Amino acid sequence: xxxxxxxxxxxxxxxxxxxxxxxxxxxxxxxxxxxxxxxxxxxxxxxxxxxxxxxxxxxxxxxxxxxxxxxxxxxxxxxxxxxxxxxxxxxxxxxxxxxxxxxxxxxxxxxxxxxxxxxxxxxxxxxxxxxxxxxxxxxxxxxxxxxxxxxxxxxxxxxxxxxxxxxxxxxxxxxxxxxxxxxxxxxxxxxxxxxxxxxxxxxxxxxxxxxxxxxxxxxxxxxxxxxxxxxxxxxxxxxxxxxxxxxxxxxxxxxxxxxxxxxxxxxxxxxxxxxxxxxxxxxxxxxxxxxxxxxxxxxxxxxxxxxxxxxxxxxxxxxxxxxxxxxxxxxxxxxxxxxxxxxxxxxxxxxxxxxxxxxxxxxxxxxxxxxxxxxxxxxxxxxxxxxxxxxxxxxxxxxxxxxxxx
Amino acid sequence: xxxxxxxxxxxxxxxxxxxxxxxxxxxxxxxxxxxxxxxxxxxxxxxxxxxxxxxxxxxxxxxxxxxxxxxxxxxxxxxxxxxxxxxxxxxxxxxxxxxxxxxxxxxxxxxxxxxxxxxxxxxxxxxxxxxxxxxxxxxxxxxxxxxxxxxxxxxxxxxxxxxxxxxxxxxxxxxxxxxxxxxxxxxxxxxxxxxxxxxxxxxxxxxxxxxxxxxxxxxxxxxxxxxxxxxxxxxxxxxxxxxxxxxxxxxxxxxxxxxxxxxxxxxxxxxxxxxxxxxxxxxxxxxxxxxxxxxxxxxxxxxxxxxxxxxxxxxxxxxxxxxxxxxxxxxxxxxxxxxxxxxxxxxxxxxxxxxxxxxxxxxxxxxxxxxxxxxxxxxxxxxxxxxxxxxxxxxxxxxxxxxxxxxxxxxxxxxxxxxxxxxxxxxxxxxxxxxxxxxxxxxxxxxxxxxxxxxxxxxxxxxxxxxxxxxxxxxxxxxxxxxxxxxxxxxxxxxxxxxxxxxxxxxxxxxxxxxxxxxxx
Numbered sequence: 022x023x024x025x026x027x028x029x030x031x032x033x034x035x036x037x038x039x040x041x042x043x044x045x046x047x048x049x050x051x052x053x054x055x056x057x058x059x060x061x062x063x064x065x066x067x068x069x070x071x072x073x074x075x076x077x078x079x080x081x082x083x084x085x086x087x088x089x090x091x092x093x094x095x096x097x098x099x100x101x102x103x104x105x106x107x108x109x110x111x112x113x114x115x116x117x118x119x120x121x122x123x124x125x126x127x128x129x130x131x132x133x134x135x136x137x138x139x140x141x142x143x144x145x146x147x148x149x150x151x152x153x154x155x156x157x158x159x160x161x162x163x164x165x166x167x168x169x170x171x172x173x174x175x176x177x178x179x180x181x182x183x184x185x186x187x188x189x190x191x192x193x194x195x196x197x198x199x200x201x202x203x204x205x206x207x208x209x210x211x212x213x214x215x216x217x218x219x220x221x222x223x224x225x226x227x228x229x230x231x232x233x234x235x236x237x238x239x240x241x242x243x244x245x246x247x248x249x250x251x252x253x254x255x256x257x258x259x260x261x262x263x264x265x266x267x268x269x270x271x272x273x274x275x276x277x278x279x280x281x282x283x284x285x286x287x288x289x290x291x292x293x294x295x296x297x298x299x300x301x302x303x304x305x306x307x308x309x310x311x312x313x314x315x316x317x318x319x320x321x322x323x324x325x326x327x328x329x330x331x332x333x334x335x336x337x338x339x340x341x342x343x344x345x346x347x348x349x350x351x352x353x354x355x356x357x358x359x360x361x362x363x364x365x366x367x368x369x370x371x372x373x374x375x376x377x378x379x380x381x382x383x384x385x386x387x388x389x390x391x392x393x394x395x396x397x398x399x400x401x402x403x404x405x406x407x408x409x410x411x412x413x414x415x416x417x418x419x420x421x422x423x424x425x426x427x
Numbered sequence: 428x429x430x431x432x433x434x435x436x437x438x439x440x441x442x443x444x445x446x447x448x449x450x451x452x453x454x455x456x457x458x459x460x461x462x463x464x465x466x467x468x469x470x471x472x473x474x475x476x477x478x479x480x481x482x483x484x485x486x487x488x489x490x491x492x493x494x495x496x497x498x499x500x501x502x503x504x505x506x507x508x509x510x511x512x513x514x515x516x517x518x519x520x521x522x523x524x525x526x527x528x529x530x531x532x533x534x535x536x537x538x539x540x541x542x543x544x545x546x547x548x549x550x551x552x553x554x555x556x557x558x559x560x561x562x563x564x565x566x567x568x569x570x571x572x573x574x575x576x577x578x579x580x581x582x583x584x585x586x587x588x589x590x591x592x593x594x595x596x597x598x599x600x601x602x603x604x605x606x607x608x609x610x611x612x613x614x615x616x617x618x619x620x621x622x623x624x625x626x627x628x629x630x631x632x633x634x635x636x637x638x639x640x641x642x643x644x645x646x647x648x649x650x651x652x653x654x655x656x657x658x659x660x661x662x663x664x665x666x667x668x669x670x671x672x673x674x675x676x677x678x679x680x681x682x683x684x685x686x687x688x689x690x691x692x693x694x695x696x697x698x699x700x701x702x703x704x705x706x707x708x709x710x711x712x713x714x715x716x717x718x719x720x721x722x723x724x725x726x727x728x729x730x731x732x733x734x735x736x737x738x739x740x741x742x743x744x745x746x747x748x749x750x751x752x753x754x755x756x757x758x759x760x761x762x763x764x765x766x767x768x769x770x771x772x773x774x775x776x777x778x779x780x781x782x783x784x785x786x787x788x789x790x791x792x793x794x795x796x797x798x799x800x801x802x803x804x805x806x807x808x809x810x811x812x813x814x815x816x817x818x819x820x821x822x823x824x825x826x827x828x829x830x831x832x833x834x835x836x837x838x839x840x841x842x843x844x845x846x847x848x849x850x851x852x853x854x855x856x857x858x859x860x861x862x863x864x865x866x867x868x869x870x871x872x873x874x875x876x877x878x879x880x881x882x883x884x885x886x887x888x889x890x891x892x893x894x895x896x897x898x899x900x901x902x903x904x905x906x907x908x909x910x911x912x913x914x915x916x917x918x919x920x921x922x923x924x925x926x927x928x929x930x931x932x933x934x935x936x937x938x939x940x941x942x943x944x945x946x947x948x
Contacts, residue, residue, distance in 0.1 A: 237785055244780045251773040258766035265759035272752035279744055284912045291919060298926075391786050395947035398792060402941040406934060413930040420923050423916070 052077055055173045055188065057166040058086065062158055066090055067119045069165055073188045080189055087191045091118055094165055096194065097172075100183045108333045108371070109378035110178065111386060113171035114322030119161040124154045142271050149267065149303075156307060160315070167319075218332050228376070234383050235331055242324040249317035256314050259306035266299035287423060294419040298412055305408045312401040320390060327386055334375045341368040569595035569674050571689075573667035576659045578646065579610075585647045586610045589663060591670065593689045599681070605690060611638075613694055614666055620684045621673070626831070627838045629899030631907050632679065633672040634827040636665035664816055668824060675910065735897070738904055739836050746829045753822040760814045767807035774800035788947045795943040799936050806932055813925035821918045825911065832907060839896050846889030853882040 052075065059070035072086045098115035101107050128150050135143055172178045187194070270292045277288030344365040351361035575590040592606040618635035625632050642658040674680050688694065774797045781793030860875035 237783070240783045241780075244776070244783050248773065248776040248780045251769065251776045255766065255769040255773045258762055258769045261762040262759060262766055265755055265762055268755040269752065269759065272748065272755055276745075276748045276752065279748060282908055282912050284915055287916055287919070291923075294923070387786065391789050391947065394789055394792070395944065398796065398944040398947070399941065402937050402944050405937045406941070409930050409933040409937065413927060413934065416923055416927045416930065420920065420927065423920055423923075 053173045053179055055166075055169045057162055057169070060158070060162045062121070067158075067161065069162065071169065071188060079185055085189060085191070087188065089187065089194075091116070091165070093187065093194050094168060097183055097187050098168070101172075101178065101181070102329075104181075107178065108337070109330070109375035109382070110175070111323070111326045111330050111382045113168055113175070113178075114319075114326050116161070116164040116168045119158075121154065121157060124150065124157055128154070139271075139275075141274070145267060145271065149264070160311075164319075214332070217336070230380060231331070231334070231376070235335075238324060238328050238331060242321070242328055245317055245321045245324055249314065249321050252309075252314040252317055256306050256310040259309065260303065263299050263302035263306055266295050266302060270295035270299060290419060290422060294415060297415050301408050301412050301415070305405065308404040308408070309401065312397045312404065316393065316397045320393070323386065323390070327383060330379055330382060334372070334379050337368065337372045337375050341365075341372045344368040568597055569593065569680070571667065571670040571674055573663050573670065576663050583644075583647055586612075587643075587646060587659060587662075589666060591689065597680075599686065600690065602690075607690065607692055607694075609688070609694065611636075611643075611662070611666070612696070613688065614669065616694075616696075617673075617684060617688045618669075621679055621682060624682070624684075625679065626834060627842075627896075629835055629839065629896040629903060630676070630678055631828070631832050631835055631903045633669060633676070634831050635669055636662060661816075661820075664820065665824075668820070672824075672828075672910075676906075734901070735836065735839070739833070742829055742832055742836075746826065746833075749822055749826050749829070753819065753826060756814065756819045756822060760811055760819055763807055763811035763814055767804050767811060770800050770804035770807060774798070774804060786947075792943050792947050795940055799940045802936050803933065806929055806936075810925065810929045813922060817918050817922040817925065821914070825914075828907075832904070835900055835903065839893070839900055842889070842893045842896050846886065846893050849882060849885040849889045853879065853886050856882050 054074040056072055057069050058072040061068040061070075067090065069089050069091075070086050071089050072084075073080070074084045076083065095115055098112065101112045128147075131143070131146055131150060138146075172181075172184055178184065273288050273292035273295060277285045277292055279285075280288060344361070344367075348358075348361040348365045351358045570593070572592040572594075573589050574592065576587045577589075579586055579588045588608045588610050590606050591609050592604070593600070594604045596603055615635050615638075618632070622632045639658070639662075642655070642662070645652075645655045646659060673685065679685060777793055777800060778797035781790045781797060784790040784793055856875065856878045860872065860879055863872045863875050
């Protein structure tokens, strides 16, 4: 039913750009500018048109576009994660998979239940569900775009070769999704990693900065997770209540058209009120979702990426210390000393490199976070005010009419 | 007429109470002595009875006087007159208490008067208008409040006692402000009495609130949680609305049982409240309705009949629409409560997040956000209450009221059926007489003639009853519609005003938060 839902070029409305601005201070300089100019939703996949403008010599042209799918984004992300050179950076979190299942299910149920409701109700609900679908669609586009922009803004990552291939290579990257075996491997890898993480985190850090960051991030991550889940539930309840307004409006309308007394005008007016107020309530819920829930969800992922960075640093520290111990042993036994020395030097370099860049990354993370929260909280408050005032106006107008009639 | 009549044999063995009542009614008007022994029952009320027996068909100027005097009659407290009629059985209450009697002749006299004056519409209308004027003039002069629920007793015998306060300037009450303690079964008892007296003659008696075993058990057991307090509050509000609707009805307001309920400090316990519960009565009504519907009823096509059919259809539609709306509103109440709970949870979570945030300004802003959300959660809770107590309960009240209206229409059907049956029986009796004439059996002929006379009277009575109930229903429906329109308009406007308040509060909260958010540096 939703095949080929093709959005026009300017479908990214103001709010969606707001999502991009979750990461403020992105230097969208002339050197490299990336955005998603178009998107197509097909039955089981979404095709994003990635558009690049660049003055860098690496690219053949100054402006070009390719079509990419979600799996290719994941491939790019994973290639960053697996690259040892980037161990010292916060890897921008991968965009979540586009999930239209719930929305599609609802549309299907609506289609099945078409016979049991009036024509107006059906049209109303259909419009509602289509709007929902569109909103989810816009969100997933925005999240993929944010990922690309973060990469493009990062001084090191933007130079990555895979990234350039991703942007430029105008044929299929032949990146298939992970098959079962690979997913299982990933699962085990994650288990090992988290077990290791526990061990590694036991190592007390000499550096105050990192020690503080570690405790902070651990707690922050958990609390953001909780807040994000609760915010989600809150916005969903809000949406349910708005949906109820819809049904109440329809019932009042039916009452109004069928009643024989002079109350029918009254009912019709109130029904109209409920219809209008419902639109506002739906907007409130959508804005809360965008400015609050999405913000928290994004920082959940970012804080996880920051934690991963700390883990990698701790890991390299442990490796460094182990290398030291090995060197001492080798010197004591006077066996393989050169080997141990090189190994120790390598570990030391790695550790120092990671530490240096990690410090900067974490400071940047904080700046970004504060700015994003500020922007979103301000916008949230402004939108809530705008909607409440709109609602108030509606209600007062309606009351004036109703009181005038009686 | 009074002399001729004898109690008709209840040979058909119909179990329904209302049948008995209808036959019983006739007795009351014919015998002066069958005055109810209720303290507020006026002795001079025998006057109308005598007048009626004297004038079977024509209205008399005295009738007008009667109507004017009615108020005064009721105000006079007289001595008790014992009641001794073998025919009448206590219908719903097994207690021998004299207060619990199914029918009060004094109030039934009102319909009697009207039916007698049918042939002289001028006088009748005047008298009716006067009654209504008086009723209208006084109707807004009585205020009922139900408050202060108290738990009395312990364990499974415990019950909630409610204070019923009446403020009025009506002359029929001895004081202008008074209050009594009543329990839920008392309300049910009141309703059953009123229903048994008035439903079958076409008055729309407001139904009592539903019984709830689960809710009451929790209260009895002593669970002091929010759900049992909510239950008690819901019940209290429902009882208040019930009484307010009942006193708004001009005929019911005159009823001595109602007055006793409001005024007397001791009320005999109404037993068998299982049967007395609103649901029980409605179930009875509905069963009777089903039985009636199964009969194929052919009625003459006339304006009056069409009016009734149309109205019935309208009420059917209204019932369906209201039910649908009620379901949606209940869903809204549910979701708003959910929203309130989720907002509270989020507020706590945001506070925690603010605590762990190490940037001071952002931390403070997040704490402020948590506070705002907490206040908003309160707001949602209050709004959910308004959703429920104003909107949802209004709808459920009217759904039950419409069931009562449907019951009244069905009584009319039964009345018609009875009339038809009487006509058929009369025909049979006439045929029997003719046969006797042919067979020439003098004693049997006499018996046949007696029976014919008896059934002629029954046919007349049946016709009168039917026209009476039709008239009453038309008036009642008119009144009901007016009340309904007023009720809905008032309540919905109040509800919208609650929504306005919520929005105004929201604006205040967010306006306070905005500078905090902007202050994040």
